[in-house]
Amino acid sequence: MEKNIGTEExxxxxxxxAETYSAAHTEQGDLHKxxxxxxxxxxxxxxxxxxxVLDAGCGEGYFSRILANSxxxxxxxxxxxxxxxxxxxxxxxxxxINYRHGNCENLNFLEDNSFDLIISNMVIQDLANYEKVFQxxxxxxxxxxxxxxxxxxxxFVTPESGWEKTKDGEKLHWNVDKYFYEGVYEQRLGDKxxxxxxxxxxxxxxxxxxxxxxxxxxxxxPKPSEEMLNKYPSFEEDFRSADFIVFKLRKKIEx
Ligand SMILES: C[S@@+](CC[C@H](N)C(=O)[O-])C[C@H]1O[C@@H](n2cnc3c(N)ncnc32)[C@H](O)[C@@H]1O
Numbered sequence: 001m002e003k004n005i006g007t008e009e010x011x012x013x014x015x016x017x018a019e020t021y022s023a024a025h026t027e028q029g030d031l032h033k034x035x036x037x038x039x040x041x042x043x044x045x046x047x048x049x050x051x052x053v054l055d056a057g058c059g060e061g062y063f064s065r066i067l068a069n070s071x072x073x074x075x076x077x078x079x080x081x082x083x084x085x086x087x088x089x090x091x092x093x094x095x096x097i098n099y100r101h102g103n104c105e106n107l108n109f110l111e112d113n114s115f116d117l118i119i120s121n122m123v124i125q126d127l128a129n130y131e132k133v134f135q136x137x138x139x140x141x142x143x144x145x146x147x148x149x150x151x152x153x154x155x156f157v158t159p160e161s162g163w164e165k166t167k168d169g170e171k172l173h174w175n176v177d178k179y180f181y182e183g184v185y186e187q188r189l190g191d192k193x194x195x196x197x198x199x200x201x202x203x204x205x206x207x208x209x210x211x212x213x214x215x216x217x218x219x220x221x222p223k224p225s226e227e228m229l230n231k232y233p234s235f236e237e238d239f240r241s242a243d244f245i246v247f248k249l250r251k252k253i254e255x
Contacts (some may be wrong), residue, residue, distance in 0.1 A: 001025065004183050005196065005249075006125045006129070006184070007079070007103060008129035009126045009196060010126055010127060010128070010196040010198075011079045011080050011103075013193060013194070013195050013196060014079075014080040014081075014082070014083060014195075015080050015081060015082040016066060016193055017084075017189065017193040017195060018060070018080055018082035018083045018085075018086055019082070019086070020193070021059070021060070021107070021189075021240070022059070022060040022083070022090075023084075024033060025059075025060050025062055026062070027062055027065065027066075027134065028061065028062065028119075029121075031092060031232065032243070032244075033063075033121070033122075034228075035224050035228045035232060035235055035238075036222035036223075036224065036238075036244050037121060037122070037150050037222065037226060037244060038066070038152055038200055039148065039222070039228075039235070040069075040220050040222045040244075040246045041119060041121065041148060042066075043062070044146075044148050044218065044220070044248045045117060045119065045146070047070075048067055048072035048117065049071040049072065050071060050072070050073065050116055051071065051072050051073065051116040052072075052073045052075075052115045052116050052203070053067050053072040053073065053074050053075070053116065053117045053118070053119065054074075054075050054076075054077065054110075054115045054116065054117075054118045054119070054121040054140060055067060055074060055076040055077070055119050055120075055121075055139065056077055056104045056107075056118055056123060056133075056196055057077065057078055057079075057104055057118070057120050057121070057122075057123025057124075057126070057127075057158065058076035058077060058078050058084075058092050058099070059078060059080075059083050059084070059087065059092055059121075060083060060086045060089055060090060061076060061087030061088075061091060061097070061099070061151045062090075062097070062123050063119060064076040064087065064091075064096060064097050064099075065091060065097070065118070067091070068091075068095045068096060068097050068164070069095065072117075073096075074096070074098065075098045075110070075115070075212040076097050076098070076099050076117045077099075077100045077101070077102045077104060077110075078099075078101070078102075079101070079102060079103045079104070079127075080130075080182065081101060081178075084099055084101055085145075086162065087099055089134070095180065097216050100167070101102075102132045103127075104123065104127065104137075105127060105129045105132040105136065106132065106134055106136060106138055106194065107140065108138055111140075112139050112140065112143065113139075113140070113142045113143070114140055114142070115140050115141055115142075115145060116142055116146075116148050116149070117145060117147075117148070118132075118137050118140065118141060118145070118146070118149075119148050119149070120137070120147070120148075120149040120150075120151070120153065122150055122152070123148050123149070123151075123152045124149055124242075125154075125197050125198055125199070126149050126195075126197065126198070127198065128184070128198055130137045130198070130200065130205075130210050131211070132206065132211070133224075134208055134209050134211075134212035134214070135212050138212045138213050138214060138251055141251040142251070143251055143253045143254055144250065144251060144252075144253045145250070146217075146248065146249065146250055146251075147214065147247075147248075147250075147251070148218065148246065148247065148248050148249070149246070149249075150168045150244055150245070150246040150247075150249075151244070151245060151246050152197070152243065152244060152245075153204075153221065153241075153242045153243055153244055153245045154166050154175055154179075154199060154200060154201060154202050154245070155176070155179065155242075156198065156241045156242055156243065158177065158178050158179050158181070158199055159177075159178040159181055159185035159197075159199055160175075160176075160177040160178045161174070161175060161176045161177065162174070162175060163175070166176060170214070171237065174240060174241045176251060177198075179201065180201060181199060182199060182200050182201065182204060183198065183199065183239075184196055184197070184198050184199075185197055185198075185199060185207045187221060202245075204213075205247075208248055209247065210240050213249065213251065213252060214249035214250065215250045215251075215252060216247065216248075216249060217248045217249065217250050218247075219245060219246070219247060219248070219249040220245070220246045220248075221242040221244070221245050222244050222246060223238060223239060223242075224236075224238055224239075224240075
């Protein structure tokens with residue numbers, strides 16, 4: 001596929017897919033978010049009461065609502081108008097969330113040093129200019145502020161990866177190919193829509209967060225907890241390879 005296809009085309013597809021995507025989300029998000037991502041993000045971010053928090057790429061807004069229900073002062077940005085419309089519909093009037101339309105690659109309507117914490121849950125693999133997002137998140141954070149983001153694990157989810165199965169459907173191995181390819185690829189989600197994803201190596205991710213100025217404070221490759229395994233036993237297979245990786249970054253304190 002053409003390598004110059006970028007964020008604008010990706011967002012057109014998000015607009016078309018927004019209803020179907022949101023239908024799979026409850027107030028805990030979808031199943032993968034409930035099992036892997038929410039426990040990880042919540043453990044990394046700590047208490048958010050009275051903190052200024054940006055949800056960068058909020059989608060239908062379930063995590064913005066979790067933040068606002070924890071008494072954070074929440075701004076939520078998404079580049080898909082349709083996603084924002086759904087997020088607003090799903091937000092009770094007494095829950096104050098400042099929803100804004102914008103591209104995380106350039107949020108010039110938001111002021112420098114204006115957030116204590118930025119969360120970006122499963123967004124950065126969906127946009128073209130990830131280096132710009134890291135620079136932009138750095139600009140928006142106060143000194144010492146945290147940027148926590150989750151993405152598809154780039155070592156295991158690549159433009160060509162998936163289970164190798166027997167004829168009877170038994171899962172033998174998770175295969176990975178095209179790891180060193182960097183750029184756009186298509187992935188079918190749901191029945192019809194082919195979404196755009198942007199692959200980079202783990203090295204590129206780490207080097208670009210460091211280049212933006214961040215201190216890497218932690219990494220988590222989430223696994224299902226005992227509690228989640230009891231609730232959803234089929235996630236046992238997720239001990240075989242990792243679907244997600246979560247970064248915890250900190251903006252340096254300038255003296
Ligand atoms: C996989 S969804 C995740 C949504 C939400 N964070 C969640 O966890 O449910 C990715 C979201 O990122 C948004 N998005 C993609 N590229 C973006 C960009 N450049 N700026 C802002 N939002 C973007 C999409 O519109 C979509 O809502």
